[in-house]
Amino acid sequence: MAPGKPQQQDQGKAPQEGGASKGKKRGKGRRGNFEDDYGYSRRDQNLAKPPDQEKLTETQLKEELVRNLSCVDPAKMKNRVVWDANEKGFILAQDEEQTIHMFHLDSELIFKDSQEEIKEYPFSLSEEVEDPEFVEKKSPPPASADPSSSNDGISDEQKATEEAEDADEKEEIAQAKEEKPTKLLNQFNFCERASQTLNNPIREHSAQTVPPPRSSYKDYCNAWIIYDLYESDTANRPKATKKVAAGGGGGEGEEGEEGEKKEGAEGEEKKDKAKDTKKDKEREGKVAAKEKVRVRKASILEGTAAQEAALAKSAEGLKILERLVMQNVFNDVLHDFKYYEDASDEFRETGEGTILPLWKFAYDRAKKHHVTSISWAQSEPDMFAVSYGSFNFMHPILDGMVLIWSLRNTAFPEHIWMAPKGAMSCAIHPLQDCLVAVGLYDGNVALLQLRENEENSNRSVILKNCHIVMKHRSPIWSVRWADNDMDNNPNFYSCGMDGQVIHWVIDPSASGGGGGLSGTPIATLHLPVPPVQGPDGTNYNLFGCARAMAIHPKERSTFLVGTAEGNIFQCSMLYGSRFQQIYNAHFLPVAALEWNYFHPDVFLSCSEDWTIKVWDRNDSEPMYVFEIGVAILDCAWAPYSSTVFAAVTEEGKTLVYDLNVNKEKPICCQQVVTKKKVRPNRIAFNPYYPLIVVGDDRGQLTTLKLSPNLRNLPRDPKGHIVDGEPRVTFEINKMTKLLSLVRDPESVTGPKTLTLADEKQAKNVLSIMGAGKK
């Protein structure tokens, strides 16, 4: 239909609309091609007509046909009849509705001015309500149309008549109307009110920091990579197992790994554990390709082996732990050591004291050795060095060792050094307690340096200069440190059975061989006897075999040497073989010698001839002689008093004397080791604590605590302990008093001292020779 219409239009009229159009040629009555709104042009009018199209006349063509759309179904039956039983005949059937109601909405909109509006809204919104006609209508709500129309007519009349008369009334009504509220009412009588506050404008303010530097890391992980890593790991492990297998520590590694093993392989592993040989482990490591489970187990083992190897490097903690454990085990001993003071000392009238045994130190490899020397470290009050060798020359035990013990760990020494020959003496340097000088059985000296080894960063004993040119031809009985020389090199003296005293200097920069240790003989101990004739007639000068040596604490160039013949030589480092004095001290070898710590002239000597003697060096006769009745093996002055000394006897007793208290009897006499089975060889006082250490010939060391009576310290009137200079003076005075008691002023025998002239001469000679440094 649609295409039909434009055709007709075009033929009939020429559209003259302007406006939005194609913009092509337009015009009235212009012939030619122009387009109408539909885009058709006249050209198109030469339509293709089918041949059988009906030909109509012009008038017929102009006829307008109207088409309507209705909802009447043209195909519907119009005359449908149905039989009705009531009528007993056919009746027209009701037409069924052909429409389906799909949606129904009640409208609330009412056409204005319609009757419905008037009905429902007596009060209307529009201003036209002010019309008086309407006003009248409002009072009685009109129901029908007729009354409204009649009202209209009446109102018109009224209007015409009343207009002039009731102009005021209208105004009143109008005013009254205005006063009435023009509110829109709803069912709920709801009225809404709102107001809006000012909205504050929002402003945004921000700051940005410099982002932290980032780097991204990417990597891949999948099953193959993991597998490769495992393979390379197991390839590396066999090296570690071999090391451990050699060390024999793998067995414990296995035990430790039990928990980590896979359960599936437990049966096999237990079987393996039963064998537990080195070969097995190596085989396991090589057999890594056998089973997957086995591989894993081997790698765990080897992993721990590598771990253990690394563990060995940083095992300082074990040391500390051991000390902790020791502390626990010997907790009561520790308390005694620190705090226990024998209260009964106060009640002893004779000033006697007791010594309380504390710890025992024993090393299982030193069981057969004799303790040959004990030396406390001056700077660390709990450390001491002990040398083990043999005093039994008939059946000497050839090897020996030097152990550094600490009071903190009594089960195991801090450092161990095995000596190739028995160690006969040792001494810790008074200032640098990492240096230990050792004299050996074969005449060599050894210098131990306790230093951290760079390799495993642990303290280890590094031996220096063990086998240099032998200077001594016999066992070295004593080594003693002297003060550092002018170049600040540590040096020490050793005296041996060959009668020589050799001075050793540690000079790392020295060009001589031996790594910096060089020795110079200082003195030879000629015995004060005329030369003896040998079998072939030559004269031999006899040498004394040095047994003990002591360097004066103050005059560092003076020292004493005791010999096996019982003589004591007082020598000086400057004089060489010329002695200042010779004392005929004992009949049997001098066992020990020591200078008094305070009094410069007093020294102590003891010997196997059952005596202990206290000497004043200016006298050739001893000041005090103590006849014990048993061979004395060692004696030592106490570092805290000038009148206290201790000694050990062959019977196993320790004697402590305090000359201030009792000049004849010891204030303590106590058995410290088993009688007759064990001989205590050495005794040493701890420089700080009231402790003495006794070493015996079973390689054992016993520490003993001195009771208060044995260590009476001088107190000033206030009760504080005197210390420093006044103390030294006090001690010296104490001793002097004691000496003066004994000394007979007239019968002092002059010592054989060198005169001043001789001294100078000797010095010159020696300086030319270049020997003997102070």
Next chain:
Amino acid sequence: MSNNEVEEAIKRIMSHKGVVGLIVINHEGIPIKSTLENSLSVQYAAQVTQMVDKTRSMIKELDNNNDLTFIRLRTKKHEVLVCPEKEYSMIVIQNPIDT
């Protein structure tokens, strides 16, 4: 200390009176050597690691130059000794000896 000496030292510690067990743990807190059974070792290791960290942080916070040397923990039943190191920590459980 060589590996041998480490073993010897451990044996020695174990032989002392009252020592119940010894555990060596690595820096991750995994026991690598123990004389106790595994579950107990792992428990000890876990607890001790935390305690060591906490203690160390406490000491460092109080004084930055200070550091932890060892811990002694006395309990009713026994005493736990811990010695932490850079890579390893060592734990010993010991029964204190009553005199």
